[in-house]
Structures are given as structure tokens and as C-alpha cells.
Amino acid sequence: MQKMKMALAGIVMAGAATAITFTPSTAHAQEVYVGVVPPTYVAGTEPVYWNGRPHYYYNGYWMYREGAAWRYYRSEPAYFHDWRYRYPAGRWHYGWRR
Amino acid sequence: MRFVGWIGMGSLVAMLACGGGSANTEPNTATNSAQGQATDDAALTADMMEHHGHHHGGFTHLVILSVETIGGTPEQKDKIEAIRKDLIAKTAPVHEANKNLITVLADVVADGNTTPDESAKVDAAVQQLATAASAAHAAAAQAMNQLHAVLDAAQRQTLVDKVQAQWEVWRSANSADDKDNNGLSDADEHRLSAMTKVLALQPDQVDKMKAALKTAMVNVAKLDPAEVDAHIKKWGEAFVTDGFDSAKMGGEDVNAHLAGAGAGRMARFYVTIAPILTPDQRTKLADHFRKHQNKGPELPSTN
Numbered sequence: 332m333q334k335m336k337m338a339l340a341g342i343v344m345a346g347a348a349t350a351i352t353f354t355p356s357t358a359h360a361q362e363v364y365v366g367v368v369p370p371t372y373v374a375g376t377e378p379v380y381w382n383g384r385p386h387y388y389y390n391g392y393w394m395y396r397e398g399a400a401w402r403y404y405r406s407e408p409a410y411f412h413d414w415r416y417r418y419p420a421g422r423w424h425y426g427w428r429r
Numbered sequence: 430m431r432f433v434g435w436i437g438m439g440s441l442v443a444m445l446a447c448g449g450g451s452a453n454t455e456p457n458t459a460t461n462s463a464q465g466q467a468t469d470d471a472a473l474t475a476d477m478m479e480h481h482g483h484h485h486g487g488f489t490h491l492v493i494l495s496v497e498t499i500g501g502t503p504e505q506k507d508k509i510e511a512i513r514k515d516l517i518a519k520t521a522p523v524h525e526a527n528k529n530l531i532t533v534l535a536d537v538v539a540d541g542n543t544t545p546d547e548s549a550k551v552d553a554a555v556q557q558l559a560t561a562a563s564a565a566h567a568a569a570a571q572a573m574n575q576l577h578a579v580l581d582a583a584q585r586q587t588l589v590d591k592v593q594a595q596w597e598v599w600r601s602a603n604s605a606d607d608k609d610n611n612g613l614s615d616a617d618e619h620r621l622s623a624m625t626k627v628l629a630l631q632p633d634q635v636d637k638m639k640a641a642l643k644t645a646m647v648n649v650a651k652l653d654p655a656e657v658d659a660h661i662k663k664w665g666e667a668f669v670t671d672g673f674d675s676a677k678m679g680g681e682d683v684n685a686h687l688a689g690a691g692a693g694r695m696a697r698f699y700v701t702i703a704p705i706l707t708p709d710q711r712t713k714l715a716d717h718f719r720k721h722q723n724k725g726p727e728l729p730s731t732n
Binding site: 369370371372373374375376377378379380383384385396 | 470473474477494495498499500501582583584586587590591593594595597598
């Protein structure tokens with residue numbers, strides 16, 4: 332049973348761990364790196380749209396999908412900095428809160 | 430604030446606090462620390478797993494859940510919310526079938542003994558749900574097309590991503606896989622773990638339930654995940670194009686199989702463990718079912 336509990340927690344925890352210990356990919360102009368956003372977070376969180384992409388603020392980083400990969404900005408874009416200033420300490424998710 | 434879903438027993442037990450906040454007005458506030466993130470993720474996962482483990486409406490249901498957190502401008506949100514309510518109204522028979530199944534299961538659990546008549550009622554309730562889910566596809570087609578028309582390109586891709594994510598969570602909550610190869614499906618282990626906490630099951634009860642489940646679940650219909658994967662891929666590729674037409678997507682069978690397999694598995698689980706519960710545990714579980722049988726996507730009349 333313990334194994335099962337661990338497996339369930341892994342849905343998010345594996346993603347979280349990966350996001351915390353990002354592995355740098357090619358560092359181009361925007362300095363984006365690979366990360367992971369868990370499916371529960373994507374399913375239950377409202378994104379912020381910028382540059383024509385939905386972004387999720389996960390684990391302290393603004394993440395977006397590019398194909399099958401998740402990427403984040405090493406330097407927070409000003410738009411998101413301003414957004415977080417307007418809504419401090421934000422985590423933007425709605426539907427699954429009670 | 431809008432809350433979708435069955436009240437998560439897992440998160441209730443764990444007493445993991447979810448922050449409050451106003452839906453669709455401004456962001457909720459919560460800690461940004463890694464530990465806080467993990468705690469929030471665990472609570473969110475517990476709630477979503479419980480929802481998907483107890484509400485079965487097929488692919489259309491996954492879309493309805495996903496629509497809620499698309500986001501957008503205030504003007505868009507009004508339109509999106511109106512369509513979401515229309516989708517829920519069009520799929521009301523699915524909601525009613527879910528309620529009926531939970532009611533039937535509450536009766537079965539309450540007396541702890543599944544009579545042939547009750548067993549037939551359970552099977553009929555599962556079939557009713559699968560039939561309603563199949564019909565929901567066509568019933569929701571127009572609203573689905575309206576939704577497509579309202580969304581811009583980024584939002585369409587967002588919805589596709591969210592539906593895929595909901596499916597992944599659903600699959601985890603209802604998986605017939607046995608990853609640790611102990612004879613119990615992952616979904617049954619999850620439910621049994623939740624029941625152990627909620628009903629304070631004793632070790633000997635858990636052992637008996639495991640033995641009973643290993644036998645009882647053998648012939649329960651299993652979902653073919655590849656069928657759902659293929660439909661979601663086909664739907665997703667079409668939805669991001671301008672020429673999307675829900676009526677051309679098919680999906681009645683996927684809706685029926687997804688809802689029927691999930692509901693059938695859930696029903697067999699509770700029918701199997703009911704005789705092993707004490708009278709107090711049966712009362713508690715039946716009351717819980719009855720209390721939450723109306724939970725699910727909000728109906729327009731409740732808003």
C-alpha cells in the first residue's frame with residue numbers, strides 16, 4: 332500500500348522534483364530551460380497568456396509548453412513581474428479550490 | 430467561488446488546507462516555497478483523484494472540467510462561462526446517471542449485503558451512465574463548436590493541453606494496471622487506502638478486502654487506454670484548426686467506454702468491500718455517498 336501511495340504522490344511529486352532540479356537545455360536568447368509541470372497542475376490551474384502562449388506559474392517559475400517539452404524563463408519577463416506585483420505571492424489556480 | 434467535484438476524501442483525511450480565493454476575479458494567494466508547492470500539489474491531486482474516481486462522464490466530462498480554467502479576458506470569460514453552463518445542461522443526463530449510481534451504491538453499502546436485485550440495480554445504473562455518456566457527445570456538439578469559435582488560438586491549445594492532463598489524472602485514478610504486481614489494480618489500491626483512512630479500517634479488514642477484491646475485480650471490464658489516447662489526439666489536432674466541427678469527431682463509443690469502465694470498476698469495488706465493513710462503517714460510508722451524490726459540475730440552476 333505504501334508503494335501505491337508513493338505512486339499516486341508521484342503524479343505531482345515527480346514533476347515537482349524535475350522542475351526543481353531543471354536540466355539546462357540549449358541556452359538561446361530567452362534563456363529557457365527544460366522543466367516539468369504536473370498534469371494535475373495543468374488541469375486545475377488557470378494560465379496567464381503572454382506572447383501567444385499559456386504560462387503556468389509553477390514552483391516559482393513561469394513555465395510554458397513547447398511541443399512535448401516544458402520550458403521556463405531564467406530571468407522573469409517584465410510582464411510577469413508586473414503581474415505578480417499586482418497579485419503578490421500568487422499561485423493562479425481556481426477551479427479545484429474550495 | 431466555484432468548486433467542481435466530489436469532496437475529496439483523501440484531502441479531507443490528510444487535512445491539507447487549500448487556500449481560498451475568488452474564482453475568475455483575481456489569483457489565489459499561496460506559498461511559493463517548494464514545500465508549499467508540494468503540499469498544494471498533493472491536495473490538488475487528492476481532490477482530482479477523488480473526483481475522477483467517483484464521477485464518470487466520459488470525454489465530454491473531461492472537456493467540461495477543462496473549460497473552467499482556460500482563462501482569458503473578462504469578455505471572453507463571460508462567453509466561455511455561458512458555454513460551459515450550456516455544456517453542463519446538455520449533458521445533464523450524465524449528471525443524473527452519476528447521482529443514481531451513487532444512490533444505488535449507498536443503498537448497497539448501507540445494508541452490507543448485495544442482493545440479486547441490488548446487484549441488478551448496480552449493473553443497470555452503470556449501463557445507464559455509459560448510455561448517457563454516449564449520448565452526451567452528440568448533445569454537446571453545438572456547444573462545443575460555439576466554444577471553439579469563442580477561443581483564440583492560444584486558448585484552443587490550452588484546452589487541448591488541459592483535456593490531455595485531465596485524462597492522465599483520470600487514468601491514474603481509475604487505472605486497471607497493477608504496477609506493483611500484487612494482484613490489486615492501482616485504482617483499487619488507491620480507493621482502499623482512502624477507505625482505510627476515512628473509515629478507520631482495521632488491518633484484518635484490509636486483508637479480507639484485498640483478498641475479496643483480487644477475485645471480484647478479475648472479470649470487470651477494462652478500458653483500452655489506447656482508444657482514448659487516439660480520440661484525444663484526433664480531437665486535439667482538429668480543435669486547434671479553424672475548421673473544427675465536433676459533429677465530425679465521433680467519440681460516442683469513447684464516451685461510453687470511458688464512463689462505463691470507470692463507473693463499473695468503482696461500483697464493483699464498493700459492492701465487494703461492503704460486507705466486510707462494520708455496521709458503523711457502512712452507515713458512515715452510505716451517509717457520505719448520500720451527502721455528496723449531488724456533487725459534480727455545477728448545474729446552471731445552482732448558480
